[in-house]
Amino acid sequence: MNKNWIESNTFHHSEFKDLNRLVAEKQRKGLSISLCLPTLNEEKTIAKEIVIMKSELMTHYPLLDEIVVIDSGSTDKTRDIARSYDVTVHEADTILPHLEKFKGKGENLWKALYVTRGDILVYIDADIKNIHHRFAYGLLGPLLLSDTIKFTKAYYDRPISVGENKWRPTGGGRVTELVTRPLFALFMPDLTQILQPLSGEYAGYRSIFEAIPFPVGYGVETGMLIDIHKRWGLEVIAQVDLDRRVHRNQDTKALGRMAFVIIRTFLKRIERLDRVDIKQDLFDEMIQYSLIRGKLRPEIRLFEQCERPPMATVTEYREKFALGTHE
Amino acid sequence: MDKYLDVLPTFVDKIREVREIIISNIVFIGQISAPTFHERRRAERLVERFAEFQVDECTIDDFGNPIGVIHGSSSSVKPSIFVVAHLDTFSEVLVDQHFEVTDKTISGLGVSDNSAAVGVLASLPDIFDNLGLRFESDIVLVAPVHSLGRGNLRGIRRLLKAWPTPIAGAICLESVELGRLNYYSDGMIRGEIDCSIAVEEKWERYHKPNAILVINEVINSILKLRLPQKPRTQIVIGRIAGGFNHGKIAYDAKIGFEILSDSDDMVKELFADIGDIVAGINKAFAVELKLNRISNLGATSLQYNHPLVKCASRILDRLEIEAVSEPSETALSIFLQRQIPAITLGITSGDNFHQEGAMVEIEPMFKGIAQIPALVMAMDNGVCDE
Numbered sequence A: 001m002n003k004n005w006i007e008s009n010t011f012h013h014s015e016f017k018d019l020n021r022l023v024a025e026k027q028r029k030g031l032s033i034s035l036c037l038p039t040l041n042e043e044k045t046i047a048k049e050i051v052i053m054k055s056e057l058m059t060h061y062p063l064l065d066e067i068v069v070i071d072s073g074s075t076d077k078t079r080d081i082a083r084s085y086d087v088t089v090h091e092a093d094t095i096l097p098h099l100e101k102f103k104g105k106g107e108n109l110w111k112a113l114y115v116t117r118g119d120i121l122v123y124i125d126a127d128i129k130n131i132h133h134r135f136a137y138g139l140l141g142p143l144l145l146s147d148t149i150k151f152t153k154a155y156y157d158r159p160i161s162v163g164e165n166k167w168r169p170t171g172g173g174r175v176t177e178l179v180t181r182p183l184f185a186l187f188m189p190d191l192t193q194i195l196q197p198l199s200g201e202y203a204g205y206r207s208i209f210e211a212i213p214f215p216v217g218y219g220v221e222t223g224m225l226i227d228i229h230k231r232w233g234l235e236v237i238a239q240v241d242l243d244r245r246v247h248r249n250q251d252t253k254a255l256g257r258m259a260f261v262i263i264r265t266f267l268k269r270i271e272r273l274d275r276v277d278i279k280q281d282l283f284d285e286m287i288q289y290s291l292i293r294g295k296l297r298p299e300i301r302l303f304e305q306c307e308r309p310p311m312a313t314v315t316e317y318r319e320k321f322a323l324g325t326h327e
Numbered sequence B: 001m002d003k004y005l006d007v008l009p010t011f012v013d014k015i016r017e018v019r020e021i022i023i024s025n026i027v028f029i030g031q032i033s034a035p036t037f038h039e040r041r042r043a044e045r046l047v048e049r050f051a052e053f054q055v056d057e058c059t060i061d062d063f064g065n066p067i068g069v070i071h072g073s074s075s076s077v078k079p080s081i082f083v084v085a086h087l088d089t090f091s092e093v094l095v096d097q098h099f100e101v102t103d104k105t106i107s108g109l110g111v112s113d114n115s116a117a118v119g120v121l122a123s124l125p126d127i128f129d130n131l132g133l134r135f136e137s138d139i140v141l142v143a144p145v146h147s148l149g150r151g152n153l154r155g156i157r158r159l160l161k162a163w164p165t166p167i168a169g170a171i172c173l174e175s176v177e178l179g180r181l182n183y184y185s186d187g188m189i190r191g192e193i194d195c196s197i198a199v200e201e202k203w204e205r206y207h208k209p210n211a212i213l214v215i216n217e218v219i220n221s222i223l224k225l226r227l228p229q230k231p232r233t234q235i236v237i238g239r240i241a242g243g244f245n246h247g248k249i250a251y252d253a254k255i256g257f258e259i260l261s262d263s264d265d266m267v268k269e270l271f272a273d274i275g276d277i278v279a280g281i282n283k284a285f286a287v288e289l290k291l292n293r294i295s296n297l298g299a300t301s302l303q304y305n306h307p308l309v310k311c312a313s314r315i316l317d318r319l320e321i322e323a324v325s326e327p328s329e330t331a332l333s334i335f336l337q338r339q340i341p342a343i344t345l346g347i348t349s350g351d352n353f354h355q356e357g358a359m360v361e362i363e364p365m366f367k368g369i370a371q372i373p374a375l376v377m378a379m380d381n382g383v384c385d386e
Helices: A019-029 A046-060 A078-084 A105-115 A134-145 A174-187 A189-193 A220-232 A252-272 A315-320 B002-006 B008-017 B019-030 B040-052 B111-130 B154-162 B211-223 B264-285 B307-318 B331-337 B363-380
Strands: A010-012 A033-039 A066-071 A088-091 A120-123 A151-157 A160-163 A166-168 A202-205 A237-244 A285-292 A295-302 B057-060 B066-070 B080-084 B105-107 B139-142 B167-176 B187-196 B233-242 B252-261 B288-297 B342-348 B359-361
Touching: A010 A134, A019 A134, A033 A046, A033 A078, A033 A105, A046 A066, A046 A078, A046 A134, A046 B019, A066 A078, A066 A105, A078 A088, A088 A105, A105 A120, A105 A220, A105 A315, A120 A134, A134 A151, A134 A202, A134 A237, A151 A220, A174 A189, A174 A252, A189 A220, A202 A220, A220 A237, A220 A252, A252 A285, B002 B008, B002 B307, B002 B363, B008 B019, B008 B111, B008 B363, B019 B040, B019 B105, B019 B111, B019 B363, B040 B057, B040 B066, B040 B111, B066 B111, B080 B111, B080 B363, B105 B111, B111 B139, B111 B167, B111 B342, B111 B359, B111 B363, B154 B331, B167 B331, B167 B363, B187 B211, B187 B264, B211 B233, B211 B252, B211 B264, B233 B264, B252 B264, B264 B288, B307 B342, B307 B363, B331 B342, B342 B359, B342 B363, B359 B363
Parallel strands: A010 A237, A033 A066, A033 A120, A066 A088, A151 A237, B080 B139, B080 B167, B167 B342
Antiparallel strands: A120 A202, A151 A202, A160 A166, A285 A295, B057 B066, B066 B139, B105 B359, B187 B252, B187 B288, B233 B252
């Protein structure tokens, strides 16, 4: 296990608050940067995220070159509100429309690669109540100032909103501590140093993202970490403390469904890496039980095992970004 | 005058161009809680924003008022122009808020009094820059602390007392309501009456007085006071609190009231009358009833035909906004007491002003803000001296 990594590759966002320095480095390296906000019914938070990122990191400091919203089919006013602030809004289904359609955050992130133009992409969830531009510049800092770091991941002190003006100061990350970290400790102890492997905010070079497959749902963060670690090593990864992130709390059942998908993604990955031999096909249905009028009734949710191939293998993408023919 | 009016439509469009900056400032500053006497963190944030916008001088004075000064281009000393928005909020919540923004509104506790105005104040350097405006006078941007309630406008009083150079005039900003044009303030005394009943040990007297009923007697007696129509006079009983349980006699009760009149003598007379009521009921019920004065202001006024008022009125007219003039007991009073021409303007429309769900509208804000650079231009060109 590389024990030095956590010392050398863990940062605090305040180390990168000199935005003039980041802009100068971006310009010196001739890079462009896209911010991608994946959404599904985020009408309460999307405008504030766009407004703050535009104001601080486009108007004041030209760090971002574009903001792109990729929506999974919101039924509220998310898309209209986003468009009113003059950012590009795509419905995920309309990107590469000839491909089979899937719903999920991973699908949005994967399709963002096709419609954005930045050399670096920043992915930020759209449900953050205490959004601040540090969420973007904190992740961009190591990418711009280092020559080796190619992928950055956020971690937080995560209070959970439990009501108006009431915060539970610890919590969040339950799936991380009960599922992901034990699995990493068992099979890939290097990755236990990543404090919040499931955090929804990360940034990286296009050259990294386009070369890895994307699970379409909750498994995207786990799959991404394992793939980047396997292919480029821990040295290209950094983690950044972004302080507090206030977000919606999810109930235990929802977390159970998330854990189901993450475990499955993990098992598939380590099987592909020849670390284990699973002698049966994994099931696609998560089964949970509820007590309804005195009777236990199963709630069965189907999670298809869908994964998008590396974007760099998609013909349309190769044409758009002039990558030549894929062999 | 027409040159200031003719540019207004362009101003509105150019201000809309920087709407993200304005909204960000309202959110970043407004989300920091700032009850009166607890404004320090918000003051620091505002000064940080001034500094980020390259404002020439950024400081927090000895009293805690955050100040940004945009230096004028004049080589000779010209009187400064003040733009002011009080920093504190009515809400006593000390926890930071999370504002919500949509395509049409910004909502959150305190946004309509006075976070939206403070956010606009923070944005003025960028707005002036985007409009290509440079002024000969120094422009002093201030968000005075200790303005509301017991604060009694101490922040702006102290600032003006210590300000070393002449002041040409002032524009005071309030988040709502667009169209307000205040240029006079009533005399005012704000007071509280506390009723407290001694708690007896073990066994309570059967006919123990109830603080709520005593306060009710006080209210009824105040309502019996005869108020003249001239001088225009009003008593508002705006706050009440008391008791702790449905079935228990209340040991404590309190009301807050305000006496307003365009005659300072009438305000004093009525406050003395209320003092007599309190003394009388004190004796009658044998309770501890106290009257406290928590703030006061003298009546002041700018003439309705003062060039600054006329200019502000014509700007509103050109923006197709109906001007509404009422007395305003804000920083305006302190400027006027010091013979400094001043007016108070509203920035936008809103709802649920002092409640949960307080919100302001985004689109009207651009017209509301356009008043400021137009008026500053006029003041810079000496409208207050005419």
